[in-house]
Amino acid sequence: MMNWKYILLIGTILFAYTSAIAQKPGPQIRKGNRLYKQKQYDQSQKAYEKALSASPDNPTAQYNLGNVEFRKNNMDYAVKSFDASEEHSPDTAMKLKSYYNKGVALIKQQKLDESIEAWKNALRLDPTDIETRENLEKALMEKRKQSQQKDQQNQKQDQKKQDQKQQQEQKPQQSKLNKQQVDQLLKALAQKEKEVQDKMNENKSRSLSQPDKDW
Numbered sequence: 001m002m003n004w005k006y007i008l009l010i011g012t013i014l015f016a017y018t019s020a021i022a023q024k025p026g027p028q029i030r031k032g033n034r035l036y037k038q039k040q041y042d043q044s045q046k047a048y049e050k051a052l053s054a055s056p057d058n059p060t061a062q063y064n065l066g067n068v069e070f071r072k073n074n075m076d077y078a079v080k081s082f083d084a085s086e087e088h089s090p091d092t093a094m095k096l097k098s099y100y101n102k103g104v105a106l107i108k109q110q111k112l113d114e115s116i117e118a119w120k121n122a123l124r125l126d127p128t129d130i131e132t133r134e135n136l137e138k139a140l141m142e143k144r145k146q147s148q149q150k151d152q153q154n155q156k157q158d159q160k161k162q163d164q165k166q167q168q169e170q171k172p173q174q175s176k177l178n179k180q181q182v183d184q185l186l187k188a189l190a191q192k193e194k195e196v197q198d199k200m201n202e203n204k205s206r207s208l209s210q211p212d213k214d215w
Contacts, residue, residue, distance in 0.1 A: 025051030025058050032064060041071050059089035063098055070105055078105040096125045100132055103139075112143055 032047030045068045051061040066081030079102055086098035103118035119136040123129060177185070 025055045025061055028054070029058075029061055029064065032061075032068075036064065036068060039071075041068050044068050045072070057084075057088040059085045059091070059094055059098075062088065063094060063101075066098070066101060066105075070101065070108075075105045075109050078102075092125050096122050096129065096132070099125070100129075100135075103132075103135060107135075107139065112139060112146070115139055116143065 028047045028051035032044045032051065035041075035044035035047060045065065048061050048065040048068060051058060052065065055061070062081050062085035066078045066085060069075070069078035069081055082098040082102035082105065086095045086102070089095050089098065099118050099122035103115040103122065106115035106118060116136065116139045119132050119139065122132045123136065126132070
């Protein structure tokens with residue numbers, strides 16, 4: 001569990017462009033922005049969604065909707081909105097913010113590799129962006145730490161398996177004879193014991209039949 005904090009830009013909202021494409025959803029975006037600043041996120045979300053119903057590919061509405069979803073802890077939807085904003089935006093600055101905030105939303109979900117990729121994409125657009133670089137460095141350090149911990153766990157597991165194998169090899173091997181073979185072995189032992197006993201009895205009889213001394 002990561003116990004350090006990233007620099008956030010989630011509070012940043014964008015205003016509608018003045019292009020002909022953006023003029024139609026513009027009032028709803030401005031309304032959404034006012035409500036967002038007042039932390040009325042449900043109402044703000046509705047305004048951005050109305051803007052998108054008028055212009056589904058509007059990157060500003062998508063970006064601001066992503067911020068609302070983030071504030072409502074709907075990280076999956078936030079990521080989708082930031083993706084849509086980046087995809088449809090012709091503006092490098094908005095693309096960078098979309099990648100950046102996508103990385104923050106992903107790290108909130110403990111998706112470390114995906115957040116690293118998002119921040120790398122942001123730095124490809126602007127290698128001088130300090131906030132993105134700092135977050136990426138922290139994420140890479142965390143990934144290195146997790147990798148080391150995983151290696152240590154694997155080593156412990158391998159050592160445990162080796163110890164168990166050695167203990168197993170030291171245990172006396174159980175007989176692999178089947179029942180018939182065991183019976184035959186017991187009969188052979190009994191026969192051998194009988195032969196030894198018979199021979200002992202024979203020797204004893206012979207010694208009793210002889211005189212103690214031959215004078």
